[in-house]
Amino acid sequence: MSETAMRAIATFGDVPRELNIYDGRTGSPVSARYTSLTRKMCRDKIDKKWWSAVQITRPIRRGEPDHAWLWADKFGEVQADFRGHMQALGVETSHDSVLQGALLYATNSSSMLEEVSDGSRPPAVWIAYLATAPWNRSRVMEPDSGRYNGVGSALLKMAITHSYFRQGEGRVNLSAVSHPDTLSWYEQKGFVRCNDPEEERILLELPASAARRHLRKWGLQ
DSSP: OOHHHHHHOOSGGGSOSEEEEEETTTOOEEEEEEEEOOHHHIIIIIITTTGGGSOOOHHHHHTSTTTTOOHHHHHHHHHHHHGGGEEEEEEEETTTOOEEEEEEEEEEEEOSSOOOTTSOOOEEEEEEEEEEOGGGOHHHHTTSOOSEESHHHHHHHHHHHHHHHTTSTTOEEEEEOSOHHHHHHHHHHTOEEOSOTTSSSEEEEEOHHHHHHHHHHTTOO
């Protein structure tokens, strides 16, 4: 990214809302955009659409930890828990406005891994819920590939970027669902576990050192 382009992104609000995701079979770019989610959108575009639009067996569906989530309820819960600090974003394809993935997060978290010299913890973003539409998951659609790739990465990018602009240096933390593919995906992005492996809850964090490689790639370092 050029120096001029870097100067143009001075705040989180300057981050471009247009992006490309990729056709799961051909790898060709597909025009998409970030959109701000409302509770009604969560109900109409996720709860009423995502799982009814795929023809899969009951065991496969039950194998997805989020299959029973009601996003409209999750939206309300996160909004109540974090009040003015909640952000709700989706990625939708430009040609049909179909919601391909969703993210609920809060901007007032702090690091679970790092302390500064005075004993306080540096800022971080907390991901409450992140998921892609089931038709974008190769493990759900097997033997077919997922319809679109890059949706989850695009949503994670926004959380990391928001952390950067909140002086969190890209730190992001979350409580992950217990699915090996999900844990592997976060680990590949640079997340590390923050709590005892014997504990049922899985707490992960993207430390600043790992966030830097993402930020450099996007021209923000």
